[in-house]
Amino acid sequence: MPLKTFHNLKKSRKAEVLQVSYEEFVFHSYKNASVSNIVKRLGIAKGSFYRYFESKLDLYTFLTKNAYYLRIQQLGILLEDMSLDFFEILKENFRNKILFDIKHPLESIFLFNLFQETDTNEIALLYNNIKHEAINLTKNLVIQFQEKGTLNPLVDPEVAAHFVFQTQLGIYEYLSFSKEINFKENIKTGQKVFDLSEEEIMEVVEEFLAIIRNGLEIKKD
Structure with missing residues (x-):
């Protein structure tokens, strides 16, 4: 489930993270969905993403x-x-x-x-x-x-x-x-x-x- 860093994000930024993440899993299967694609669209480093969620499965579970x-x-x-x-x-x-x-x-x-x-x-x-x-x-x-x-x-x-x-x-x-x-x-x-x-x-x-x-x-x- 989301880590504290995600909960501390502004409401608009949280919404953006969720929208981009949902789009990735809507248009790709779970196996083919990529955290790299998500962070690229969000304009953040991959390491920053793992301060929001522990793993791709953690993100998927929350979604x-x-x-x-x-x-x-x-x-x-x-x-x-x-x-x-x-x-x-x-x-x-x-x-x-x-x-x-x-x-x-x-x-x-x-x-x-x-x-x-x-x-x-x-x-x-x-x-x-x-x-x-x-x-x-x-x-x-x-x-x-x-x-x-x-x-x-x-x-x-x-x-x-x-x-x-x-x-x-x-x-x-x-x-x-x-x-x-x-x-x-x-x-x-x-x-x-x-x-x-x-x-x-x-x-x-x-x-x-x-x-x-x-x-x-x-x-x-």
């Missing part, structure tokens, strides 16, 4: 946690809203994440890359930590609504949580494949991360939610 917690910060508000049912929480959570992706494209694609790069042991560990946290949270949510009598009690909560997690990833893979959206190219050329409107994206989300609903909702006679 991962920073992006992940930025992306889920609205979730707590949704979970506290007792008027929402399980599927409304999922829908609004998906919407918030899409809005995050539009506002923070670098952090968004960084996380998308992370989920594709699990062939590296260190990255696989980071991915698994995030996945376990997300699945445990969703599993507890499933149990909560099963106890309320609004979700099928016969469905294993952990299986349901895995399905929801994979469905969320599937939305982005679908948009990339079916809608031919090149996330990285859009960022590189200064375009929006999505070539679709929020309304068009939410139509896709609704289709995926319908599949989740079909599997988890209690069937009425």
